[in-house]
Amino acid sequence: MQVIDMHTHFFPRELPDLAGKFGTDGWPRIEATGPTTSTIYIDDKHFRDITRECWDVTARLESMDADGIELQVICSTPVLHQYDRPADHAVEMAKLTNDMAMEIVAKGQGRLAALCQVPLQDIDIASKELSRCMAAGHKGVQIGNHVGDVNLDSEEMVSFFTHCAEEGAAVLIHPWDMMGRERMRNNMTMYSVGMPAETHLTISSMILGGVFDAVPESFRVCFAHGGGSFAGTVGRLDQVWHYGPNGKGKATKPPSEYVDRFSVDSMVFDPRVLEFLVRIMGEDQVMLGSDYPFAIGEKSIGHTVRDTDLSDVAKQKILSDNAKRFLNL
C-alpha cells in the first residue's frame, strides 16, 4: 500500500526581512540559531522554535521511511499567510514560501507534494497566485479557516473555491487566529479547544452559508484535525437546523447530509474517536494526516488508523486511496 500523509508542514530555515522591505511591522522572521534549529519571531517577539525536519529533505525522508510513509503533502503554516495586511505585500511572502515548497519537492525523490499559500484577503491576487502555483506543480492550496471575521462563507470565497475547482486544486482548510484567545492562555487550550472550535465554525458556516450548494460538485476540500469539533456535535447542528428560529441559513438540507461534499484528515489521536469519525463522515471522506513535524503531531504516523477496528478496505482508503483521489494523483 502506498501510504500518503496529506497534512504535514514545512518552514524555511531562514526568511528575509520583509518588515524592512515594506516598512511595516508584524512580519514573521526566521533566523537560524544552530546547526539544526531556527527560531520564528514576530517582530522581536519569540513565536516558536523549529527543527531541521521543517526544511531538511533528508531528515524528512528518513522520518517517512521510519513510519512507512510513501508520499507526504507539505504546506506552510497560517502564521506565514499574512491575511491582515495589503495583499500585494502578503503575496510576496506567498511567492517566497511557494517557490521554497517546490524546491523541497524537487529534492524529494518523487515522494513529496505541496499545497501553496495565497493572500486570501484579495481573491483576484489569490486566484492568480494559485494558478501560477498549479502550473508550477503544486497540488492545491492550504488556507486559513477565516479571513478577519469572514468564516469562508462569503461570495468572494465562493468565487475562489470555484476557481480552485476549475484549476483542479485540492483545498486544505487549517485553523488559525483562534477565538477566545484571552481565555486560552494556559495549558495549550488554544490548540486543544480553540483549533477544533475554529474548524467547527468554518465547516458549519460553509454549510449553512450555502457554499456547498453554490460551488461545483468537483470542488475538493479537506478540513484539518479530523474536522475539529464538527463530528462530535453534528446532531446539535442538525437540531438547530430543524428547529432553531434562524437555524437553516442557506443550507437546503440538514448539515449532516453535506458530509459527502468534504473530507477531513485522520488526526484525532484516539482509535475510538477515529472509528466514530468514519461513522459520521463515511470511509471515503477521511485521509491520513499527521501534522509532522510539529510537537503535537502523530508519532508513529498511521498507528491510530491501524489501531482501529475499521475494515481493511476502510484502512486502505484512509491511508492511501482517498488522498490519491483528493490530490488527483
Added chain:
Amino acid sequence: MQVIDMHTHFFPRELPDLAGKFGTDGWPRIEATGPTTSTIYIDDKHFRDITRECWDVTARLESMDADGIELQVICSTPVLHQYDRPADHAVEMAKLTNDMAMEIVAKGQGRLAALCQVPLQDIDIASKELSRCMAAGHKGVQIGNHVGDVNLDSEEMVSFFTHCAEEGAAVLIHPWDMMGRERMRNNMTMYSVGMPAETHLTISSMILGGVFDAVPESFRVCFAHGGGSFAGTVGRLDQVWHYGPNGKGKATKPPSEYVDRFSVDSMVFDPRVLEFLVRIMGEDQVMLGSDYPFAIGEKSIGHTVRDTDLSDVAKQKILSDNAKRFLNL
C-alpha cells in the same frame, strides 16, 4: 422505569424592575405579552420570547406525561445569573428565581426538583445562597461555565466546589456568554458551535487546572449538552497533554482518565453521537437531559437514548439510575 430529565429550564412569567431598584442598566426584564406568552428584554432590547411551559406547572406536567417523564429537574438560565455586576445586587435576582423555583416545585406533585442559581462572582455570597437553597429543598446548583475570563479553574472555584460537595449539592455547568460572538452572528452558530466550544473549554480547564485533583471525590458535577465538544476531541486533549510543551498543566494524568469525575447530559440529538459519547464517558456518566421547553431542545424526550444500540442496562442507567445518584435521591 422512573425516567428523569435532569436538564430543563424555567423562566418566571414576569420579573420586577431591578434596574429601577438598583439604578443600574443591563438587567433582564420579563413582561407578559399575552395569555400564554412573555418576552424577555435586556434594558429595552428584545432578548427572547418565551411560552407558558416556562412557568406553568400544569403545562409542564402535561408535557412530561406525553413523553413518559416521571421527574424533571428545573433550573433558570444564565441570562439571569448576572455574574458581571456587584454580587450583593446579583444575589437579589438569585433569591427571586430560587424562591420561584421552589414555588414551582411545590406545585409539581412530587415530580419536579430544582437547581438554584448563585452570584458566582463572590464565592462567600454564592456559598451562603447555596446553603440557603439546599436547606429550602434545592438539589444543587446550575452555574454558568465561566465568570469573566475565569474558566472555573481558580482557587475560588475550588473552594466553591468543595462547599458544594460538603452541602451534597449537585452542580450543572451550562455554557453562556459565548466566545467568538462577532463571528457567530449568523445561522445560530452561537448555539451550535459556540456553546459546545464553551463547555469544552471549561471541562479542559478544570481538568488541566487541577480542579478535579483538588476537590473532594464526593463532588458531583455534570456538563450540559453532552459535554459540548469534549468527547469528540478527547484524543487531541490527551495528545497535547502528552507532547505539548506546556500541555500538562496541573493534571496528574491524561485528560481522558478524568471522565469518572464528571457526568454529561445526553443532549446530542443523534444516536450515533450518543453511542460514541457513552463509549468515551462510560455508561455511568451520561444522564437524560432535554433543554425543555426551549426550541432546540429534544422533542419526544428520551427518544435519542432509546434509538441507540446501547444495552438495556445502559439505557436504564442513562434514563434513570445515573440521575438518581447524581441528585442523591
